[in-house]
Amino acid sequence: MEEKMSEENMEEVRVLEAQIERLQAEVEELQCQQQNNNKDITLQLGGKMQDAVSYLCGQTQGGLEEKVMSRLKEEVEELEEDLKRQTQMNGICLNSCTTKILQSNGSKRVQKLCVSGQCSELVFQVEFQLTEVKEGQQSERTISDLNVVMDVSDLQNFSSFLSGVEERSDLLLFFRTLRTFSERCDDRCRTFEHFQEKYPSVVSFPGDSRSEVMALNHPELPGCVLFVHWSVEVSCEGEVTPKVGLLTKIPEEALQLSPSQSLGGAAEAFQSLLRILGPEAAVESMIRTVSLSQES
Amino acid sequence: MEGASTKGVLSHLSLLEVQARSRKSRPQQPSRVKELKAKVEALRIQRDQLRAEIETHKNLQKLRASMDKQCSQEGEEEEEKMDDDSENSQLLRLMARHTQLKDLLNAHHIIGGYNVIRTSQGKGVCASLATAYEGVYLETYNVEIVLKPRLKISRHNVPPFIPLNSLAEQSNMQADIKTFLDALSKHLNAFAGRKQQLKLVKELHKSVEVLESNVLCSILVMLLTLPGEKSTVLCTLDYTDHTRLLPTSVHFECKDKALPDAPEWKKNCSLLMETPVHKALMSMKTNGTVV
Numbered sequence: 220m221e222e223k224m225s226e227e228n229m230e231e232v233r234v235l236e237a238q239i240e241r242l243q244a245e246v247e248e249l250q251c252q253q254q255n256n257n258k259d260i261t262l263q264l265g266g267k268m269q270d271a272v273s274y275l276c277g278q279t280q281g282g283l284e285e286k287v288m289s290r291l292k293e294e295v296e297e298l299e300e301d302l303k304r305q306t307q308m309n310g311i312c313l314n315s316c317t318t319k320i321l322q323s324n325g326s327k328r329v330q331k332l333c334v335s336g337q338c339s340e341l342v343f344q345v346e347f348q349l350t351e352v353k354e355g356q357q358s359e360r361t362i363s364d365l366n367v368v369m370d371v372s373d374l375q376n377f378s379s380f381l382s383g384v385e386e387r388s389d390l391l392l393f394f395r396t397l398r399t400f401s402e403r404c405d406d407r408c409r410t411f412e413h414f415q416e417k418y419p420s421v422v423s424f425p426g427d428s429r430s431e432v433m434a435l436n437h438p439e440l441p442g443c444v445l446f447v448h449w450s451v452e453v454s455c456e457g458e459v460t461p462k463v464g465l466l467t468k469i470p471e472e473a474l475q476l477s478p479s480q481s482l483g484g485a486a487e488a489f490q491s492l493l494r495i496l497g498p499e500a501a502v503e504s505m506i507r508t509v510s511l512s513q514e515s
Numbered sequence: 516m517e518g519a520s521t522k523g524v525l526s527h528l529s530l531l532e533v534q535a536r537s538r539k540s541r542p543q544q545p546s547r548v549k550e551l552k553a554k555v556e557a558l559r560i561q562r563d564q565l566r567a568e569i570e571t572h573k574n575l576q577k578l579r580a581s582m583d584k585q586c587s588q589e590g591e592e593e594e595e596k597m598d599d600d601s602e603n604s605q606l607l608r609l610m611a612r613h614t615q616l617k618d619l620l621n622a623h624h625i626i627g628g629y630n631v632i633r634t635s636q637g638k639g640v641c642a643s644l645a646t647a648y649e650g651v652y653l654e655t656y657n658v659e660i661v662l663k664p665r666l667k668i669s670r671h672n673v674p675p676f677i678p679l680n681s682l683a684e685q686s687n688m689q690a691d692i693k694t695f696l697d698a699l700s701k702h703l704n705a706f707a708g709r710k711q712q713l714k715l716v717k718e719l720h721k722s723v724e725v726l727e728s729n730v731l732c733s734i735l736v737m738l739l740t741l742p743g744e745k746s747t748v749l750c751t752l753d754y755t756d757h758t759r760l761l762p763t764s765v766h767f768e769c770k771d772k773a774l775p776d777a778p779e780w781k782k783n784c785s786l787l788m789e790t791p792v793h794k795a796l797m798s799m800k801t802n803g804t805v806v
Contacts (some may be wrong), residue, residue, distance in 0.1 A: 231548050248564060271610050275571050276564060288606055291610065295613050298617065299616060305628055316582045345626075387649045458759075
């Protein structure tokens with residue numbers, strides 16, 4: 220009787236031991252999968268996020284859902300505030316940032332980042348590799364393989380700056396310059412729009428107010444147009460310089476009709492005005508000259 | 516008579532023996548089984564827990580990927596349908612947004628953002644200014660500004676040769692902190708870049724002797740060796756515009772007074788004016804004018 224029982228027990232023991240072996244193998248595989256997941260930076264969760272994961276996996280007791288939810292909500296709201304602050308101070312609006320870990324061992328980590336966003340009206344997408352090497356307390360960070368995508372079809376100045384910046388992987392210079400360039404373009408646009416509002420009969424744009432050119436049409440001489448060319452140049456060092464110039468388009472007949480001084484020498488006169496008054500005042504004075512000539 | 520009692524005692528003894536033996540082995544087996552059953556249960560719980568966590572991570576990743584797509588395309592993307600119950604999907608959505616925000620804030624930091632934070636109950640702000648040159652991150656400087664009664668720089672670790680206060684005045688810090696930070700960042704990055712160029716000259720060009728430089732790295736005097744006769748050229752680079760990485764003037768001095776006017780040295784002069792010094796020296800070695 221006991222022998223039979225001990226035989227059954229031995230059978231059960233064997234079955235259980237086999238189950239244990241299988242389960243241990245499964246657990247090992249899952250732990251390995253989890254370790255791989257943990258390499259994904261995005262999902263390195265801690266604090267309230269880890270609480271949330273535990274809740275979703277049924278680890279926490281029931282009734283705690285509101286607590287987990289509200290604590291996480293609070294933290295998310297703080298992060299949203301922080302993002303608003305950074306966006307305002309840095310003058311750059313980021314829409315998305317994805318990271319991929321290419322290499323990660325004890326002291327070296329290489330990530331590939333893809334960041335997209337806009338700076339005022341200028342939309343960009345930037346991809347680069349970030350390498351971090353730890354040496355004791357210090358950590359050295361380097362950017363490489365920078366690739367910038369922007370619609371620069373009407374930004375010839377900017378595109379040569381861009382190729383230089385990509386070559387040298389100068390990520391920070393790119394963003395500093397982008398901001399300044401964008402601000403100068405916005406200045407131009409604001410000034411152009413201001414003049415269009417103030418002198419609607421004289422001012423027009425071949426494209427739109429974001430273009431580089433503003434046309435001043437002489438009210439009496441329809442073929443005569445003064446073009447204010449306001450370009451924003453960017454050197455390869457990242458120096459942003461607005462350049463304003465005047466181009467005249469005057470048909471032969473008009474030159475005979477009106478005194479040459481008022482239109483022919485306009486370009487040179489404009490450059491001296493620029494030096495004395497600055498761009499906005501010089502342009503305004505040009506506009507007044509053109510529109511006031513009605514009365515003369 | 517004796518035979519029967521002995522037989523009785525012997526059989527009783529052997530019965531006791533058997534009982535004792537079976538008592539030894541039988542209690543072991545049930546408790547062993549119990550032990551094993553408990554272990555199986557524990558492993559099952561561990562496995563299910565891991566499966567649940569991995570599944571949650573997977574769902575989180577999927578949700579985050581679709582949120583990223585929505586944000587970068589600004590399109591009318593179909594929101595990822597969750598087949599979970601709505602409360603859990605709300606939590607998951609919140610979690611995905613959490614990871615997105617963390618990544619965006621990290622991106623702001625990496626691209627050289629000012630990391631502005633409020634300090635001491637909103638009485639001030641603290642900003643970090645990152646510097647980098649040709650992809651290498653260099654020093655980060657910090658500035659703390661008190662807001663009341665007027666904006667004033669209270670603490671900083673900016674080196675003394677950077678004109679902090681005059682920059683604050685010129686850029687009208689009172690009206691707009693951002694303009695001040697932009698101007699300061701320009702100065703700091705230019706300084707960091709010149710300093711890094713000097714470091715690279717010393718590392719990459721052992722044949723060039725650096726005779727003079729200053730803390731601001733706004734002047735650089737080097738001794739270049741000419742090929743052949745081993746005579747030297749004294750080269751002075753002046754960086755009078757402290758917001759720039761390139762010199763404003765280049766000057767050569769040599770025993771041979773005609774050398775600076777020679778065409779290849781005029782070319783070297785342009786090289787040094789237009790390209791960073793460590794790269795210009797590389798080109799000059801390649802074109803054979805220096806060793």
